[in-house]
Amino acid sequence: MNTLFISDLHLDSERPSSIQQFLRFTEEEASTAAALYILGDLFEAWIGDDDTHPGYEPIIEALASLKLRGTPCFFMHGNRDFLVGKRFAAATGCQLLAEHKIVELGDKRVLLTHGDLLCTDDKPYMDLRATVRDPNWQRDFLAKSLEERRAIADDLRDKSQIAVAEKPPEIMDVNQQTVEATMCEHEVSILLHGHTHRPGIHHFDLNGIEATRIVLGAWYEQGSVVRWDANGFHLETLSR
Numbered sequence: 001m002n003t004l005f006i007s008d009l010h011l012d013s014e015r016p017s018s019i020q021q022f023l024r025f026t027e028e029e030a031s032t033a034a035a036l037y038i039l040g041d042l043f044e045a046w047i048g049d050d051d052t053h054p055g056y057e058p059i060i061e062a063l064a065s066l067k068l069r070g071t072p073c074f075f076m077h078g079n080r081d082f083l084v085g086k087r088f089a090a091a092t093g094c095q096l097l098a099e100h101k102i103v104e105l106g107d108k109r110v111l112l113t114h115g116d117l118l119c120t121d122d123k124p125y126m127d128l129r130a131t132v133r134d135p136n137w138q139r140d141f142l143a144k145s146l147e148e149r150r151a152i153a154d155d156l157r158d159k160s161q162i163a164v165a166e167k168p169p170e171i172m173d174v175n176q177q178t179v180e181a182t183m184c185e186h187e188v189s190i191l192l193h194g195h196t197h198r199p200g201i202h203h204f205d206l207n208g209i210e211a212t213r214i215v216l217g218a219w220y221e222q223g224s225v226v227r228w229d230a231n232g233f234h235l236e237t238l239s240r
Contacts, residue, residue, distance in 0.1 A: 001034040003105060005226040007114065007194025008218040010080065012044035013055030018219050021240055025223065026062040031069045037103070038094070039194050039216065040078025040114035045157060047149040048142050049087035060091050067093030076101065078114045078195065079125075082133060083142070102186060105228050111188040115195025115215070118174035118182065124163065125172075173198065179213060180206055190214070192226060199224050201235060 011019050030036045043056070066073050075094040077084060089096050101112045120126060131137055141149060164172065173196050183191055183206060192214045199217030203210060214235060217224030223238030 001032070002029075002227045002229050003034045003037070003103075004030055005037045005039060005112070005192060005216065005228070006219075006224065007039035007216040008041045008078070008197060008224075009038075010041055010044045010218060010220065011059055013053070015044075015220070017240060019055070019058065021219065021223050021238065023058060023062050025225075025238065026066055030066055030071055030073075033071050035072045035074065036066060037074045037076070037097075037112060039076045039112055039192070040116075041080045041194065041218075042075070042078070042084075043081045045153045046081035046083050046088075047146065047153050048083055049085045051146060051149075060088070063092035063094055074101075076112065076114055079116045079129065083138065100182075100186060102188065106230065106232075108190055109188050110190045110192055110228075111183060111186045113182070113191070113193045115174065115193035118178050118193065119172060119196070120175045120178045121171040121173075122167065172196065174213075176204075180204075180211075183211060192216070194218075199235060199237075 006025075009018060009022055011022060013019070042059070063073055073092065073094045074097050075084065075089070075092075076097040076099070084096070086096075088094070097112070099113060099117060103110050103112060116125070116129060141152070144152070179191065183189065189206060189209050189211045191212070194216040196215060197218040198215055200215050202213040202215070204213070205211065214226060214233060216226060216235070217237065222240060225236055225238060227234045227236065
């Protein structure tokens, strides 16, 4: 059986084709998988578990259906849905993961992370991340009305798009030294992440050991998945 890994779906009612692709994926492939790991940014924006946006209902129902069919589902926060909490987990059956998670796949130990913590050259983003991940900021934000939160989220998204357009592309990718330090800290030779929207497989030397970094793609134009079975991993695209 396959263990499946996806990231950066950025599901939003304004992109119904992405939602439909995800629903087909959960219905046809994930329902028979050994497990499904969502490595962040399942949603374009998540302003709190009390959000009643009707566009989210089919997504939550699809995840809940996986649990009923016996497929364990694991969710890691991304930079767009870091406010996903216990109510979401209860509704979907997803198990929430920490920022770093080691999974054993056959004889391999694989480190999972969303990927934004690896982009340490992007100083403005790292500063913003520290702000919005602060428990006090999150408590104050969640105390606001849904309308206020949506307005703030829209403003942050607009500013992010402007900032991304102005940044040199290289600083928005991972920092190799940070990658190596993170892998050494967790004593792994395989790292799997998303966030950068640059799908690929990178091999490099890590203190004399052959190391591998696997990067998932985003789901804006087509899906991206890593399938891991008895023969190893396969990074693939999913056509619409």
